[in-house]
Structures are given as C-alpha cells and as structure tokens.
Amino acid sequence: MLVALQMYDLPELKWATDALGAQLLINLRRAGFPEVPYGLDREGDYKAQWSHPELLLAQTCGYPLVTMLQGQVRYLATPCYAAPHCAGPRYCSLLVVRADDPADSFADLRGRRAAITRPYSQSGYNALRHAVAPLAAGGRFFGEVIETGGHGASLAAVAEGGADVAAIDAVTFALLERNRPAATRPLKTIGRTASAPGLPYITRGAASEQEVERLRQALAETFADPTLGEARQALLIAGLEVLDDGAYAVLADMEREAAAFGYAEVA
Numbered sequence: 001m002l003v004a005l006q007m008y009d010l011p012e013l014k015w016a017t018d019a020l021g022a023q024l025l026i027n028l029r030r031a032g033f034p035e036v037p038y039g040l041d042r043e044g045d046y047k048a049q050w051s052h053p054e055l056l057l058a059q060t061c062g063y064p065l066v067t068m069l070q071g072q073v074r075y076l077a078t079p080c081y082a083a084p085h086c087a088g089p090r091y092c093s094l095l096v097v098r099a100d101d102p103a104d105s106f107a108d109l110r111g112r113r114a115a116i117t118r119p120y121s122q123s124g125y126n127a128l129r130h131a132v133a134p135l136a137a138g139g140r141f142f143g144e145v146i147e148t149g150g151h152g153a154s155l156a157a158v159a160e161g162g163a164d165v166a167a168i169d170a171v172t173f174a175l176l177e178r179n180r181p182a183a184t185r186p187l188k189t190i191g192r193t194a195s196a197p198g199l200p201y202i203t204r205g206a207a208s209e210q211e212v213e214r215l216r217q218a219l220a221e222t223f224a225d226p227t228l229g230e231a232r233q234a235l236l237i238a239g240l241e242v243l244d245d246g247a248y249a250v251l252a253d254m255e256r257e258a259a260a261f262g263y264a265e266v267a
Helices: 011-030 046-050 122-135 151-159 170-179 209-224 226-234 249-260
Strands: 055-059 073-081 093-098 113-116 144-147 165-169 187-192 201-204 237-241
Touching: 011 055, 011 170, 011 209, 011 226, 046 055, 055 073, 055 209, 073 170, 073 209, 093 122, 093 151, 093 170, 113 122, 113 151, 122 151, 122 165, 122 249, 151 165, 151 170, 151 187, 165 170, 201 209, 209 226, 209 237, 226 237
Parallel strands: 113 144, 113 165
Antiparallel strands: 055 201, 073 201, 073 237, 093 165, 093 187
C-alpha cells in the first residue's frame, strides 16, 4: 500500500517529514494495516499518488478533492498550521510581487504577467482566479500567464523577473521564509486570497468506514506524540481536525463565483 507526505516536503525538512512518517507508519500497523510499506513514497508524482488504487494515506490539495478526485478518494482529516495567515485548519494564499515593484494593490497588476503553479491547485490557481475575477474584463486580467509547476518555481519566476505576480500558499511561504530566506527576501506581499480549508489527508475511495476511523486514529496518535514535537514544529504543524462533510465545498464555490464573473480560467 502507498503512504505519501509530499505536499510540504522541502529538502531542508526531509528529516522532519521522515520522523513524522516513520511514527505514522508504526501507528498505521498498530491500527490494523499490516501491509503498510517500510517507508514513505517519494518517487511518484503526487497527482498519480492521489488516485492510486492502493493508496492508504496521502495529503492532497483541497481543490482536486472537490473536482477531479471527487468520488475517487475519501477524506480523513485536515492539519492545522502555525503559520501567519492560517487559522486552525484554514489557510490562504499570499499575492507576491518583487519588492521594488510599484504595485501596492492587486488592481495595479492588470495586464502584467502572472505565474500559476498548476490548474488543479487551490493555492496557486483557484484562489488566484477567485481573487482576480471581480477585476477581470471580458474574461481577461493578465497580459500573460505562465505555468511553473510549483510554488518555489513561482517565487523564483517573480523574483527573477519572469513573472510579476504569483499566489503562494501561506504555509509554503512561511516554511521558505524560515528555511530558505533568500527565496522570499526579494519579494513583498500586496494582498491575500480568501481563506479556505487547508490541505487534507485522504485515502482510497474503496476504504470502509472502519478503515477510515483507524486511519484517523493513527493520524491523531502521530500528531499527539510528544517525541515528535520538534518535527511538527519544524513543519509548522499545530494540530489536526476532522472537518464536517461538505467543508471543502467552499473551494468549488470559489470556482463557480469566478465563472459567474465570466472568468473561468486565469487569463
């Protein structure tokens, strides 16, 4: 079976992810999953991991949860992060430009070049689309849009002049600010997107109710383990919550609200 924790797995923090993952794998075996692997899966593309038929546990983006993964996976829980602009299980994206850019509001960026992560990203795409939609005219706001594949690459594109603005996951920004300050130092924040539930843990859609409860138990035990305090602190993890059914519907609402403004895609 497959267990993956790739979403905030910066190279500088692999030791913390490995510590958390090692205890999680132990707790999963204790919870009645004897086929748990002996290590985290870091080889595959995380999009492929999410829909893998043998997925036991992974962290996904919330937007795919309510779009391309709907009906294919089951929600488990949502971590809480002790990062600026996060509140409990909710987070947002920061709208960043170069520090010397004269823009001081999002409206100042009309006709400029935007960097997106991927079209199925909440923080790097859907949240940006939702923020831009009221300002767009004729379905357009930016002069050009480039796809970078990730928040680190989007930050670099803005810092190096390949793009003028990007929407960056607030947790990623905080982790980079702490562990790789050279990546964020050339930038400034000019706004933030709407708040939404953060990146959830999921399992395969065929999992039973009993399996879901045992997976939640293993996660809760891992997040409460006193020996993992240093690792959780390094990853900015502050807690874990199981949200109500439908909590992530707000992400689909953001998509619909943008479409109502005639802004179906970031352009």
